[in-house]
Amino acid sequence: MTRYILAIDQGTTSSRAILFDQNYTPVAVGQQEFRQHFPASGWVEHNPEEIWETTVATAKEALKKAGATINYIAGIGITNQRETTVIWDRETGKPIHNAIVWQDRRTADFCQKLKEDGLESQFAKRTGLLLDPYFSGTKIAWLLKYVEGAREAAEAGKLAFGTIDSFLLWRLTGGKVHATDATNASRTLLYDIHRNEWSDELLDILDIPKSLLPEVKDCAADYGMLDPAILGGSTKIAAIAGDQQAATVGQACFQPGMMKSTYGTGCFALLNTGAVPVTSNNKLLTTIAYQLDGKPTYALEGSIFVAGAAVQWLRDGLGIIEHAAQSGEFAKMADPGQRVIMVPAFVGIGAPYWDANCRGAIYGLTRAAGPKEFARAALDSVCFQTRDLLTAMRGDFTESYETVLRVDGGMSASEWTMQRLADILGAPVDRPVSAETTALGAAYLAGLQTGFYPSVDEFSKSWRRDRRFSPSLSAQDRDAAYAEWQDAVRRTLTNYRSD
Numbered sequence: 237m238t239r240y241i242l243a244i245d246q247g248t249t250s251s252r253a254i255l256f257d258q259n260y261t262p263v264a265v266g267q268q269e270f271r272q273h274f275p276a277s278g279w280v281e282h283n284p285e286e287i288w289e290t291t292v293a294t295a296k297e298a299l300k301k302a303g304a305t306i307n308y309i310a311g312i313g314i315t316n317q318r319e320t321t322v323i324w325d326r327e328t329g330k331p332i333h334n335a336i337v338w339q340d341r342r343t344a345d346f347c348q349k350l351k352e353d354g355l356e357s358q359f360a361k362r363t364g365l366l367l368d369p370y371f372s373g374t375k376i377a378w379l380l381k382y383v384e385g386a387r388e389a390a391e392a393g394k395l396a397f398g399t400i401d402s403f404l405l406w407r408l409t410g411g412k413v414h415a416t417d418a419t420n421a422s423r424t425l426l427y428d429i430h431r432n433e434w435s436d437e438l439l440d441i442l443d444i445p446k447s448l449l450p451e452v453k454d455c456a457a458d459y460g461m462l463d464p465a466i467l468g469g470s471t472k473i474a475a476i477a478g479d480q481q482a483a484t485v486g487q488a489c490f491q492p493g494m495m496k497s498t499y500g501t502g503c504f505a506l507l508n509t510g511a512v513p514v515t516s517n518n519k520l521l522t523t524i525a526y527q528l529d530g531k532p533t534y535a536l537e538g539s540i541f542v543a544g545a546a547v548q549w550l551r552d553g554l555g556i557i558e559h560a561a562q563s564g565e566f567a568k569m570a571d572p573g574q575r576v577i578m579v580p581a582f583v584g585i586g587a588p589y590w591d592a593n594c595r596g597a598i599y600g601l602t603r604a605a606g607p608k609e610f611a612r613a614a615l616d617s618v619c620f621q622t623r624d625l626l627t628a629m630r631g632d633f634t635e636s637y638e639t640v641l642r643v644d645g646g647m648s649a650s651e652w653t654m655q656r657l658a659d660i661l662g663a664p665v666d667r668p669v670s671a672e673t674t675a676l677g678a679a680y681l682a683g684l685q686t687g688f689y690p691s692v693d694e695f696s697k698s699w700r701r702d703r704r705f706s707p708s709l710s711a712q713d714r715d716a717a718y719a720e721w722q723d724a725v726r727r728t729l730t731n732y733r734s735d
């Protein structure tokens with residue numbers, strides 16, 4: 237019988253399910269978007285029931301498209317939007333509130349207060365993260381404070397917390413397994429990435445009962461069996477990884493110095509730094525890239541909140557393009573004499589600046605600036621932000637390595653943007669043949685666990701380049717363009733400086 241791995245890729249804007257065959261080829265895809273809720277300025281929520289329903293529906297869709305049943309599935313790998321926080325009732329399985337999404341800024345003041353209390357270094361030392369509303373910890377504290385009865389129920393051990401992977405796992409196993417993997421745990425602001433355990437000290441500071449937390453496992457591990465009531469049969473749930481970490485695996489970045497950057501709604505660049513965590517002096521995150529056989533491999537991560545979202549804004553907010561791909565066509569035709577710079581800090585600005593209250597700005601407007609120059613400025617901003625990250629990475633990780641960026645995500649389809657990226661970085665940009673790197677990473681981990689796929693080394697050899705974009709801009713032009721961006725960011729941060 238043909239056998240597959242089922243990868244569940246639960247993202248920020250859609251749920252996807254993909255069946256991979258023995259050759260790592262995606263043979264069937266199910267995909268459904270779900271609603272984004274914006275109940276107040278800077279707040280972003282998802283309905284966990286919709287996340288669940290779209291996950292199940294897309295798994296059924298993918299099976300149907302492949303003409304398969306669950307009996308064809310050797311194992312399931314889960315990958316997910318990270319940090320997004322759900323708390324549910326252990327008895328009923330019902331969430332006590334909508335999921336608070338990673339982009340949500342409602343805990344900005346709380347984070348500021350913790351910083352003023354001098355606690356940031358304590359969090360950074362243990363978790364490798366910074367005090368920013370992006371991470372789960374302060375979102376959990378918010379739910380316990382503001383959802384009626386939540387604190388008492390949590391103290392009584394009646395509630396469970398999870399990032400989306402844990403919530404899905406709980407549902408997929410019929411409420412039997414409450415677990416997560418080390419990569420998702422490393423995004424909560426509660427997990428000690430050096431000792432590989434939840435930090436009692438940080439739980440105390442945020443006043444979060446430990447009984448809420450899931451068990452932390454390797455990325456490839458025994459996560460229990462699928463409840464037969466869901467897809468009409470059972471199989472092993474064999475892997476979990478946060479989506480950016482799964483993409484790191486899918487891009488086969490297994491050696492220190494290897495780096496990938498995923499361009500979806502936001503952009504997340506991860507540099508493998510090996511078995512020893514590297515502390516950033518440049519406001520990057522130290523995070524777990526993957527954990528196999530109890531051994532974590534660490535990464536430096538740069539997180540940019542707005543990448544493809546800037547293109548969405550051109551399309552849905554300004555209405556100056558009809559579809560995402562048009563942004564590249566416009567950028568190509570933009571007047572080189574116009575120097576429009578966009579700082580797309582729509583939801584604050586992430587690495588390496590980290591200002592939750594900053595908002596976006598556009599500079600250099602003349603009467604001749606129009607849709608084409610706006611499109612170029614939006615795409616340019618993604619390239620400049622990536623250069624910010626790589627500059628910070630070079631400062632933090634000084635071991636010698638060749639800077640080659642492996643790219644993926646929806647925006648990596650844009651030839652103009654990828655060429656511009658290579659030009660602005662002054663380094664090659666490699667786009668793989670496989671466009672499904674995140675799901676592939678989750679599938680590979682599940683296949684590794686179940687024996688469906690071979691070793692890491694064999695998998696690495698299967699990575700294939702679709703195209704290399706080589707830098708073609710002179711160093712002088714590259715640096716001049718980047719200096720304009722740096723100046724624009726400086727002005728924007730000054731305008732909105734919150735402290």
Ligand SMILES: Nc1ncnc2c1ncn2[C@@H]1O[C@H](COP(=O)(O)OP(=O)(O)O)[C@@H](O)[C@H]1O
Nearest residue numbers: 249500501544545547548560561645646647650
């Ligand atoms: N050809 C393109 N040029 C520029 N941006 C693109 C292109 N195709 C898709 N995008 C952008 O990529 C994003 C979708 O990528 P995807 O990886 O599916 O994101 P996510 O997983 O965050 O939902 C959208 O924000 C879209 O605007």
Ligand SMILES: O=P(O)(O)OC[C@H](O)CO
Nearest residue numbers: 247248317318338500501
């Ligand atoms: O769902 P994506 O692809 O936008 O990724 C979101 C990240 O995991 C947030 O940290």
